[in-house]
Amino acid sequence: MILMDTRAEQRQSQTLSPRLQHAVRLLQMSSLDFGTVVRDVLGRNPFLEVAEEDDEESAAALETDATEFQDSGTGDVYDGPVEADQAQASDMADPPERVSDSDVWLADGATGSRTGHDGDVSALDFMVEETTLNMHLHAQLGTLAMSERDLLLAATVVESLDDDGYLRTPLNELLGVAGLEPAATLEEMQIALKLVQSLEPAGVGARDVAECLGLQLGAIACPRQRALAREIVRDHLDGLAARDVPALARSLDAPLGEVEAVCDRIRHLDPRPGWRLSSSRVNYIVPDVIVRKVRGSWGVQLNPAIVPRVRLNEVYAQLFQRHRGAENVEMGAHLQEARWTLRNVEQRFSTILDVAQAIVRRQRHFFDYGPMAMKPMGLREIAEEVGIHESTVSRVTNNKYMATPTGVFELKHFFSRAMVSANGKACSGTAIRGLIQDIIEAESSDQPLSDAEITRQLARQGLTVARRTVTKYRQMLRIEAVGRRKRHDTEAGVA
Known part of the structure; x- marks a missing residue:
C-alpha cells in the first residue's frame, strides 16, 4: 500500500536576478563584443549620448567607485554613483525656478550629438561593398548562355558551397532543393556541378x-x-x-x-x-590592458581605445524627471537602463584592471626574464587577492588580452597548474614549454631530438614530465615532429 503525505520544507538558495545574469554575460564578453552591445544600447536609448574625447566628465565617471543597488517590487534599481547622482537627484527634486524647460532644451544645442539633417552623408556610404564567393559565381553564371533550368540548377550548386569553396552536400540531396518540375535528375545535377567547377577561382565546387x-x-x-x-x-x-x-x-x-x-x-x-x-574583414586582437615598465616597476593601465565613451544625457534626464507621470513608464525604463549601462561599463573595466594588476604583481618575473620565469598560478590566488569569486576571475580572463613589451597574451596565458620538480620546487607548464622550445632550437640540424629524448633531457634537469605531455606542448608550440624536422633540414641543405 502506497502512503502519500504532504510535507513542508524550508530551503535557502541563491538565485541571480535577470539584470545580474545579464551583467555576468557582459563581463564574459570580449571588449569588441561588449562595445557592440553598448553601441546598440546607445542607438536606442535617448538618455545615453557619446561623450567627447576631451570631456572631463566622462573621464571622471569611470573613476566613480561608490554605487548602490536596491531591490524594489519591479526588480533591481540602480541608484548610480553616489556623489554625482545624488547631486543630480537633488537638482531634480528642487530645480531652480529661474531655469525653464526651453532654457534646458536649448542648453543641449551645443552638443549636437543626436541632431541630424536630411541628406547628410554617412561614413557607411563610402564603404566598399564586399564581394562574396556566391556573388562572384552568380555574376559569372549571368554571362553564360544557358536555359533557365540549367541556370537554376547551377545556382543551386553555388548556394550549397561552403565558405572555402567546397561542395560537401551530396548531389542527390540537392535534387529536392532545386524544386523544379519535372524534378531534376542526377545527370543534370552533375552537369551543373561541372559548369560551376569551370568558373573562377579554379578549384571551386570540389568535393575533396x-x-x-x-x-x-x-x-x-x-x-x-x-x-x-x-x-x-x-x-x-x-x-x-x-x-x-x-x-x-x-x-x-x-x-x-x-x-x-x-x-x-x-x-x-x-x-x-x-x-x-571571403570577407576581407580581419578580426584583430585589441588588448584590454597595457603593461609598461616605468621607473623600474611594471605598471598596468586600461587601453583607452576599448572603453566606450558614453555618458548620461543630463538634459533629457532633467526634463523627464520634471514631467514624469504614470504614462511615461517606458521612458523610466530607458533611464534605468541607461544608468545600469554606465554602471556595467564602470564595473567591468574596474574589475579587468584589478585582475590584470594582480596578475602582473604575481608574474613580474615573467615580464623581467621571459617564459622560463613563469610561476604556477591558479584562479583562486587572484580571486583572494582581488576579493572576488573564482568564477568572476574566470569570466574576466576569458577573451581578454594584455599587451606587453614581448607580445600580446590572453589573460588565461598566465594561469597554469604547478608541476613539482625533483628538488620539490613548483614549475609552471609555460616554463616547461619555453624549456622545450629552447631544447629544440639548440638541437643538431642533422639529428633532431624525438619527444622521448626531450623527455629524458628534462628529467636530467630535474623535471619529471611524461612523453605525451612533451608531445602536447610541442604541438602547442607548432613545432613539427622529429621526422618532419629532419626532412625539412635535409631539403634545405640540398637546396
Whole structure:
C-alpha cells in the first residue's frame, strides 16, 4: 500500500536576478563584443549620448567607485554613483525656478550629438561593398548562355558551397532543393556541378582536396609535368603530404628532380579557393590592458581605445524627471537602463584592471626574464587577492588580452597548474614549454631530438614530465615532429 503525505520544507538558495545574469554575460564578453552591445544600447536609448574625447566628465565617471543597488517590487534599481547622482537627484527634486524647460532644451544645442539633417552623408556610404564567393559565381553564371533550368540548377550548386569553396552536400540531396518540375535528375545535377567547377577561382565546387587540386592543374603548362601532377594528386596524395619525395619518385618511376619540381608546383596550388573571396574583414586582437615598465616597476593601465565613451544625457534626464507621470513608464525604463549601462561599463573595466594588476604583481618575473620565469598560478590566488569569486576571475580572463613589451597574451596565458620538480620546487607548464622550445632550437640540424629524448633531457634537469605531455606542448608550440624536422633540414641543405 502506497502512503502519500504532504510535507513542508524550508530551503535557502541563491538565485541571480535577470539584470545580474545579464551583467555576468557582459563581463564574459570580449571588449569588441561588449562595445557592440553598448553601441546598440546607445542607438536606442535617448538618455545615453557619446561623450567627447576631451570631456572631463566622462573621464571622471569611470573613476566613480561608490554605487548602490536596491531591490524594489519591479526588480533591481540602480541608484548610480553616489556623489554625482545624488547631486543630480537633488537638482531634480528642487530645480531652480529661474531655469525653464526651453532654457534646458536649448542648453543641449551645443552638443549636437543626436541632431541630424536630411541628406547628410554617412561614413557607411563610402564603404566598399564586399564581394562574396556566391556573388562572384552568380555574376559569372549571368554571362553564360544557358536555359533557365540549367541556370537554376547551377545556382543551386553555388548556394550549397561552403565558405572555402567546397561542395560537401551530396548531389542527390540537392535534387529536392532545386524544386523544379519535372524534378531534376542526377545527370543534370552533375552537369551543373561541372559548369560551376569551370568558373573562377579554379578549384571551386570540389568535393575533396584531390578534386580541388586536380581542377587547378590546368595552370601547369608542361604536359609531362601536368600528367605527373595529376597522377600524384589522384593516387599519391598521402606521400605528397608527408613530403617523401624519394618514395614518390620510386612509385612513379620518374627522376627525383622532376618529381620534386612537380611537388613544389602542387604545393603552390590553393586547397581553399573560396577563401580568396571571403570577407576581407580581419578580426584583430585589441588588448584590454597595457603593461609598461616605468621607473623600474611594471605598471598596468586600461587601453583607452576599448572603453566606450558614453555618458548620461543630463538634459533629457532633467526634463523627464520634471514631467514624469504614470504614462511615461517606458521612458523610466530607458533611464534605468541607461544608468545600469554606465554602471556595467564602470564595473567591468574596474574589475579587468584589478585582475590584470594582480596578475602582473604575481608574474613580474615573467615580464623581467621571459617564459622560463613563469610561476604556477591558479584562479583562486587572484580571486583572494582581488576579493572576488573564482568564477568572476574566470569570466574576466576569458577573451581578454594584455599587451606587453614581448607580445600580446590572453589573460588565461598566465594561469597554469604547478608541476613539482625533483628538488620539490613548483614549475609552471609555460616554463616547461619555453624549456622545450629552447631544447629544440639548440638541437643538431642533422639529428633532431624525438619527444622521448626531450623527455629524458628534462628529467636530467630535474623535471619529471611524461612523453605525451612533451608531445602536447610541442604541438602547442607548432613545432613539427622529429621526422618532419629532419626532412625539412635535409631539403634545405640540398637546396
